[in-house]
Each structure stands twice: as structure tokens, then as C-alpha cells.
Amino acid sequence: MTSDVLSLTRTSDWSGVRVVVAGFGVSGYAAADNLLFLGAQVTALDEATSEAKAEQAELLETLGATVRLEVGATAVLPDDTDLVVTSPGWKPTAPLLAQAAERDIPVWGEVELAWRLRDPETAAPWLAVTGTNGKTTTVQMLRSILLAAGLRAAAVGNVGLPIVEAVMDPEPYDVLAVELSSFQLHYTHSMSAEAAAVLNVAEDHLDWYDGADGMRDYAADKARIFERVQRACVYNLADAATEEMVREADVVEGARAVGFTLGTPSSGDLGIVEDLLVDRAFIEDRATSAAELCTLDELASQAPHFVANALAAAALARAHGVSQQAVRDGLRAFRPDGHRIALVAEHDQITWVDDSKATNPHAAQSSLGAYDSVVWVAGGLAKGARFDDLVVAARERLRGVVLLGRDRQVIADALSRHAPDVPVIDVGADETGDPMERVVDAAAGLARSGDTVLLAPGCASMDMFSNYAHRGDEFADAVRRRIARHTDD
Structure with a gap:
């Protein structure tokens, strides 16, 4: 059956194909549901349960699936499995996936499954985005x-x-803006995007990519997005790793390399001229002229990383044939989701900013670079990352640092090595009271007129909060309470 499985597509006969769906989250449920629709025999396994998952399991069971949501459910791969469709967060060393590898059973992610399930008559092109940071913002801009x-x-x-x-929707899409993590790309084998972008590559998820070659393996998975690209590989001229990925990619003949830069672009690239975002890649006379896309003032933020994301989104759209006017209108209309360089308040000449979505050092460094004088709020789950490069890059901007969270000492050690004169307050030393109240009070004590207090933790949030949004909300609420108290006084 293995050779037959490797050729399965939307138009194949799925009856009799025995698929194990590993993980019953959002993508796992979608995979199981649509595989049942195609006629496959589906077994969904997960060790995490909730009321919502139980209801979804009951629905799929009425449609003929076998669903096991219990401790131990993922320990053994069923004997009669033909294909495993895995959720992206599962490591290859997970028991089910390791057993599949031992038995030469194909393992696909949801992305691979989706690519194969496109309708050959109405398949929408994919414009794909990956990178350590900025993926969601860029895809939403796009x-x-x-x-x-x-x-x-x-x-x-x-x-x-x-x-x-999306690919199974009865009403076909014209085009899909596809955000892909390294985890998703790891299990993707045949995707051929119309255009793809790698925004940046920096240390992250080294708890998933463990071992001596972790960073290399992480970058290699990111680079998979460029394989079989049809029109344009978009890369960051400020990040040599992304350019090397383009050089090494096996693309469709005729696909172009298109760089983006915060400086003046060369022919074939996108960049900035004075206060304009311009295109010198997708115009006929790109050797001697540039097409104006929009002004910096028309963007929701002029933070460098936000502008870079806008250029990447514009490059992908232009690769698809979108007009200059549509790029301008789309970028002008776009507003980022919460917890991304979001202004919380301005009070007593101090600005408070929530960038809780900065969950790794690279994202935090980008955020810090947008402000001249910062009280930095940082800490949480470091996921194996280091902070030395960030501290070296940002130390001249730091008025002070407030640390919280489980791995705060990792950041404290980097500060001690590279910025020993920067004041550091460790609120984790006091376990009483609301942690964000302590953070905000400590930050207010460090801040001076004209400073920005920036929550850009550089770490994941789950040691103290349910997610980064919860962390950002707690920070913003604590800021507002403090301002209200001082206004009343």
C-alpha cells in the first residue's frame, strides 16, 4: 500500500486507505474530517482532551472515525496503518512517528495533505511565508x-x-496566503508555491530541534519553502541565511530571486527611497526606475521590522500580478493584531507598549530597535535560546530591565556579561501579589521622561500565562490601573 499512498491526490480512491491522525487540535480535526469525506478509514489519536475535543470526537465517530483521547492513546501505532497525518508540533521522535519511520509508513503534515487535496480544476496558487518572526503580520498584510x-x-x-x-471549500479561492512554521515545513514534501518568502532566521524552537545540529536543522526546514517555487523566492537582504537558502533551492525554471531591504533597492529588489516603499523587481524598466507602492506614513507602524514585513508582503503580491494601487490600498488598510507593538498608554511623558508576541530573542531585538530609550520587560520560557547577541545590539538603548518568568536568569546572565551597568529588577524574587503589578511598578520606577516601557519578553509565556495574549492583556491592565491610581492622586 505504501507506493499507492505516495501517489494519493484529491481525485484518488481513498476507500480502504487507513489513516492515523496524530494530534486532535484544529489542524488534526480538519484533516480527519476531510479524510472521512474522501472515504478514508480514519483513526485520530491524542492524549490531550477537553470538552470541545470530546464534542468533535463524538461528531467524527458518528461519521465512522475511531477517536481515542486519553493518556497512552499515542503510545502505539496501529498495525494496519497506511499513512500518518501529524500535527505540526509533534517531534519526529514521538512514539507514533518513530514507529511509522521504522515501518516505512509515510508521515505527512496537514500542509502536505492539503497540497495533495487541491482540486486540479480550480487549484488556487499559494503565496507562502515563513521566518522566525513576522510571519503572521506578513501573511495578514498579504x-x-x-x-x-x-x-x-x-x-x-x-x-x-x-x-x-481552504482547499476543500466548495467555492474555490483565487489565491491563498499561507503562513508556514518550521514544524509544518518539516513534514511537507511536494508543495510548489507560486512565490515564497523567508523573512529571517534566528534561534528559536531549539527545544524542538535539540542536539548539536539543532539550529542547522531548523534553518533547513525553513528553506524547504523555496523548493519547487514557480515564480519568485523572496528573501531578506539583511539576513545572509535567507539569501543562501535561495541560492541552494531547487526551483521551477524561470523563478526569480527577489530581495527586500530597508535601504535603497538594487534592480530586482524592493526597498525604501526617502519615505517611499518602492518596487524595482516587478516592473518592465527595473534597471533604471522604480514603482512607488506606498509611503511610510501610510503604514500602521514605521518600526523597522513592520516595514520589512510590508515589503515582503508587497513582493509576494506583486509576484502574483497585483497592481501598485492594490498594494497601496491593502497596506494602508491593514492594522496588526493585538500584542504586536501595540500602544497601551502615554502618561507623564512615558510610553507603554505591548509586544507580548515577541516570544524569542530575534523578535524582541527587532522590537527594541524601534525605540531610542527603553525599559525592557522580559522573561518567560526561553526554549533553549540565548540572549547575548540581543543584549549587545540593544544595550545602548536600555534604561533598565525588569525580569520575570522561569528562565529570567538566562537573560540576567547575558545582561551581566554584556551590559553590567544597566539596572536590572528581578520581580520573580518576590512571589507575593500580582506579578504584572510588580512588573509595571518596577518599570515605572526605572523610566524617565521620553522613555518607552516595552513588554517584548523574548520568551514564550506558558510558565505564568495561558498564552502571549493573556500576558499582554495582564500587562496592559496593570499599566492602566497604575495610571488611574496616579491620576486620582
Whole structure:
């Protein structure tokens, strides 16, 4: 059956194909549901349960699936398995996946499954985005541009709809803006995006990519997005690793390399001229001229990483043939989700900013670079990352640092090595009271007129909060309470 499985597509006969869906989250449920629709025999396994998952399991069971949500459910791969469809967070060393490898059973992610399930008559092109940071913002910008062009488009993958749901929609999309994590790309083998972008590559998820070659393996998975690209490989001229990925990629003949830069672009690239975002890649006379896309003032933020994301989104849209006007209209209309360089308050000449989505050092460094004088709020789950490069890059901007969370000492050690004169307050030393109240009070004590207090933790949030949004909300609420108290005084 293995050779037959490797050729399965939307138009194949799935009856009799025995599929194990490993993980019953959003993508796992979508995969199981649509595989049942195609006629496959589906077994879904997960050790995490909830009321919502139990209801979904009951629904799928009425449609003929076998669903096991219990401790030990993922310990043994069923004997009669033909294919495993895994959730992206599962490591290859997980028991089910390791057993599949031992038995030469194919393992696909939801992305691979979705690519194979596209309708050959109406398949929408994919504009794909990956990178350590900025993926979601870039994909949402891209969707805004595509909608401004009058296209039926959706943001899918690591954001928005599960990709399987999008490709199986009875009303076809014109184009899909696809956010892909390294985890998703690890299990993707045949995708051929119309255009793809790698925004940046920095240390992250080294708890998943463990071992001496962890960072190399992480970058290699990111690079998979460029394989079989049809029109344009978009890369960051400020990040040599992304350029090397383009050089090494095996693309469709005729695909181009298109760089983006915060400086003046060369022919073939996108960049900035004075206060304009311009295109010198997708115009006829790119050797001697540039097409104006929008002004910096028309963007929701002029933070360097936000502008870079806008250029990447514009490059992908232009690769699809979108007009200059649609790029401008889409970027002008776009507003980022919460907890991304979000202004919380301005009070007593101090600015408070929530960038709780900065969950790794690279993201935090980008955020810090947008402000001249910062009281930095940092800490949480470091996921194996180091902070030395960040501290070296940002130390001249730091008025002070407030640390919280389980791995705060990792950051404290980097500060001690590279910025020993910067004041550091460790609120984790006092376990009484509301932690964010202590953070905000400590930050207020360090801040001076003209400073920005920036929550850009550089770490994941789950040691103290349910997610990064919860962390950001707690920070913003604590800031507002403090301002209200001092205004009343």
C-alpha cells in the first residue's frame, strides 16, 4: 500500500486507505474530517482532551472515525496503518512517528495533505511565508493586499483557516496566503508555491530541534519553502541565511530571486527611497526606475521590522500580478493584531507598549530597535535560546530591565556579561501579589521622561500565562490601573 499512498491526490480512491491522525487540535480535526469525506478509514489519536475535543470526537465517530483521547492513546501505532497525518508540533521522535519511520509508513503534515487535496480544476496558487518572526503580520498584510485587488483570498496555515479546509471549500479561492512554521515545513514534501518568502532566521524552537545540529536543522526546514517555487523566492537582504537558502533551492525554471531591504533597492529588489516603499523587481524598466507602492506614513507602524514585513508582503503580491494601487490600498488598510507593538498608554511623558508576541530573542531585538530609550520587560520560557547577541545590539538603548518568568536568569546572565551597568529588577524574587503589578511598578520606577516601557519578553509565556495574549492583556491592565491610581492622586 505504501507506493499507492505516495501517489494519493484529491481525485484518488481513498476507500480502504487507513489513516492515523496524530494530534486532535484544529489542524488534526480538519484533516480527519476531510479524510472521512474522501472515504478514508480514519483513526485520530491524542492524549490531550477537553470538552470541545470530546464534542468533535463524538461528531467524527458518528461519521465512522475511531477517536481515542486519553493518556497512552499515542503510545502505539496501529498495525494496519497506511499513512500518518501529524500535527505540526509533534517531534519526529514521538512514539507514533518513530514507529511509522521504522515501518516505512509515510508521515505527512496537514500542509502536505492539503497540497495533495487541491482540486486540479480550480487549484488556487499559494503565496507562502515563513521566518522566525513576522510571519503572521506578513501573511495578514498579504491577505489585505489581495482583497484590495478584488481577489477571493484567505490567510491559512499557521494562522486563520486550516489549509485543508481552504482547499476543500466548495467555492474555490483565487489565491491563498499561507503562513508556514518550521514544524509544518518539516513534514511537507511536494508543495510548489507560486512565490515564497523567508523573512529571517534566528534561534528559536531549539527545544524542538535539540542536539548539536539543532539550529542547522531548523534553518533547513525553513528553506524547504523555496523548493519547487514557480515564480519568485523572496528573501531578506539583511539576513545572509535567507539569501543562501535561495541560492541552494531547487526551483521551477524561470523563478526569480527577489530581495527586500530597508535601504535603497538594487534592480530586482524592493526597498525604501526617502519615505517611499518602492518596487524595482516587478516592473518592465527595473534597471533604471522604480514603482512607488506606498509611503511610510501610510503604514500602521514605521518600526523597522513592520516595514520589512510590508515589503515582503508587497513582493509576494506583486509576484502574483497585483497592481501598485492594490498594494497601496491593502497596506494602508491593514492594522496588526493585538500584542504586536501595540500602544497601551502615554502618561507623564512615558510610553507603554505591548509586544507580548515577541516570544524569542530575534523578535524582541527587532522590537527594541524601534525605540531610542527603553525599559525592557522580559522573561518567560526561553526554549533553549540565548540572549547575548540581543543584549549587545540593544544595550545602548536600555534604561533598565525588569525580569520575570522561569528562565529570567538566562537573560540576567547575558545582561551581566554584556551590559553590567544597566539596572536590572528581578520581580520573580518576590512571589507575593500580582506579578504584572510588580512588573509595571518596577518599570515605572526605572523610566524617565521620553522613555518607552516595552513588554517584548523574548520568551514564550506558558510558565505564568495561558498564552502571549493573556500576558499582554495582564500587562496592559496593570499599566492602566497604575495610571488611574496616579491620576486620582
